[in-house]
Amino acid sequence: xxxxxLDLFGTVEGKQTIAERIMQYGIKGxxxxxxxxxxxxxxxxxxxxxxxxxxxxLEAMDRNSAPSxxxxxxxxxxxxxxxxxxxxxxxxxxxKGEKRKRAITSPS
Numbered sequence: 601x602x603x604x605x606l607d608l609f610g611t612v613e614g615k616q617t618i619a620e621r622i623m624q625y626g627i628k629g630x631x632x633x634x635x636x637x638x639x640x641x642x643x644x645x646x647x648x649x650x651x652x653x654x655x656x657x658l659e660a661m662d663r664n665s666a667p668s669x670x671x672x673x674x675x676x677x678x679x680x681x682x683x684x685x686x687x688x689x690x691x692x693x694x695x696k697g698e699k700r701k702r703a704i705t706s707p708s
Contacts, residue, residue: 632658639689643682653677657686666690 618638621630630638636654644650656675660667672683 639685640682643679643685644677648677 616624618630618634618641621634622638627635633651633654636657637650640653640657641650644653653675657672657678660671660675664671667687669680669683669687672678672686673680678686
């Protein structure tokens with residue numbers, strides 16, 4: 601899919617914002633790039649192409665599903681605060697995933 605650069609709370613060139621897409625389709629209706637964009641937009645300058653940066657971050661995560669702070673900061677456009685936010689989101693997802701795996705799924 602081809603997405604225009606999105607502002608989390610404002611419409612750009614008539615396209616839906618990420619917040620509007622979440623309201624319309626639910627969080628599961630967003631692609632990986634949109635999820636990363638939603639996470640990074642508050643941390644980056646409007647001069648930065650959020651779509652390209654999201655793709656670069658996703659490529660780094662494809663190579664290493666548990667990147668370090670330094671590995672993320674090595675990506676052009678990723679600040680220490682943004683790298684920390686990404687790691688927080690990854691860790692929260694990991695912890696919540698582990699809890700679901702431990703849940704009792706049958707009465708036996």
